[in-house]
Amino acid sequence: MSRNPEITHKIMSSVKSKDTRPEVALRKALWRQGMRFRVNYKKLPGKPDIVFTKAKVAVFCDGDYWHGHNWALRGLKDLDEELSRYSDFWARKIRGNIKRDEEVNNLLSEMGWQVVRIWESEIKKDVMTSVKKVKQFID
Numbered sequence: 001m002s003r004n005p006e007i008t009h010k011i012m013s014s015v016k017s018k019d020t021r022p023e024v025a026l027r028k029a030l031w032r033q034g035m036r037f038r039v040n041y042k043k044l045p046g047k048p049d050i051v052f053t054k055a056k057v058a059v060f061c062d063g064d065y066w067h068g069h070n071w072a073l074r075g076l077k078d079l080d081e082e083l084s085r086y087s088d089f090w091a092r093k094i095r096g097n098i099k100r101d102e103e104v105n106n107l108l109s110e111m112g113w114q115v116v117r118i119w120e121s122e123i124k125k126d127v128m129t130s131v132k133k134v135k136q137f138i139d
Contacts, residue, residue, distance in 0.1 A: 022123040023049050023061040029127045030134060044113070046104035055138045058108055059116045060101075061123060068098045069119050 018040050027050060030037065041051035041058070048058035064070050071082035079098075083091040105115045114137045123130045 018049070020061065020063070020120070022063075022120040025127050026050070026059075026061055026118065026123050026130055026134075029131045033131055033135070035134075035138070044111075045107040046100075048108075048115075050134075052138055056113045057116060057134070057137045058113050059118065059134055061120060062101070062117055063120050066094065066097055067101060067119075068094050069121065073121055 027037075027039065030050070035052070037059075038051040038053060039049065041048050041053075044051065044058060046058075046060070049061045050059035051057070052059075062069070064073055068079050068082075071077075071079050074082065076082050079094075083094060086094070101117070105117075108115050116134055116137050118130050118133060
């Protein structure tokens with residue numbers, strides 16, 4: 001039995017796109033380490049979640065579902081296996097997000113920026129490992 005599309009729409013549209021728990025946790029951890037940054041920087045393609053302007057480092061905290069990482073968390077063999085369980089709409093949406101992420105990465109790289117993408121599950125698992133990952137790009 002499938003869910004009413006209106007209910008699905010209501011649930012999915014209520015998901016936050018900024019200031020998510022993992023993003024806030026990473027920002028707090030970075031701040032405690034004395035690292036200062038901009039948030040949701042609109043002057044760059046993709047509006048990175050965290051930006052270190054002097055170091056030219058853009059950090060994205062990517063949601064596992066929205067950016068196509070759920071398959072790895074569920075122990076499936078690849079993204080195609082995960083998306084085969086989704087409706088055509090959601091499979092296209094996730095693939096579109098992945099394509100857009102790649103385009104944003106390329107644009108930022110061409111502009112001389114380093115891009116760091118961290119999965120929400122990585123932040124939840126161990127925020128300090130994510131902090132170290134960011135620090136490596138800044139140093």
